[in-house]
Amino acid sequence: MIEEESPRAAGLAATVAACLALIKSRFPDDEDRGAAAMLLADGSILTGTAPDAMNASVEVCHEVEPYCGAFRLNQPVVASVCLHRQSSGRTVVLSPCGVCRERLAVYGPGVLVAVADHRDPTIVVWKALKEVLPDYWMTAFPDEVDAGWTT
Numbered sequence: 001m002i003e004e005e006s007p008r009a010a011g012l013a014a015t016v017a018a019c020l021a022l023i024k025s026r027f028p029d030d031e032d033r034g035a036a037a038m039l040l041a042d043g044s045i046l047t048g049t050a051p052d053a054m055n056a057s058v059e060v061c062h063e064v065e066p067y068c069g070a071f072r073l074n075q076p077v078v079a080s081v082c083l084h085r086q087s088s089g090r091t092v093v094l095s096p097c098g099v100c101r102e103r104l105a106v107y108g109p110g111v112l113v114a115v116a117d118h119r120d121p122t123i124v125v126w127k128a129l130k131e132v133l134p135d136y137w138m139t140a141f142p143d144e145v146d147a148g149w150t151t
């Protein structure tokens with residue numbers, strides 16, 4: 001019996017593929033570059049990358065562009081992935097930084113985020129945001145936060 005891929009798994013795979021495609025199309029050379037992609041509740045996928053800046057302190061995460069796009073479209077973020085291609089050609093998974101975890105928290109503890117497999121950072125492991133942000137500060141205000149954060 002052949003198992004069919006679930007729509008959810010297909011959406012996650014498509015999100016990773018979109019992220020890889022952006023890195024390849026936007027940065028065709030072998031330089032170190034990255035991008036992010038987010039799967040939205042309506043099934044659409046937004047991608048983004050971080051513009052270069054002379055002053056590194058004003059640079060943004062790759063996730064910012066799809067994050068803002070999701071808000072513009074009024075679509076909750078379902079999943080987020082950030083990938084970084086090294087000049088060697090190897091592409092590693094970057095888990096969302098603390099600021100991006102905070103950004104994604106508005107969509108609840110069930111948002112899926114891609115983290116690197118501990119033994120092989122080129123492998124995507126999907127985790128619920130609650131797993132990578134176990135002590136979210138907003139749980140001090142249970143009436144103001146998605147109930148999933150406090151259960």
Ligand SMILES: [Zn+2]
Pocket residue numbers: 061062063096097098099100101
């Ligand atoms: Zn970030």
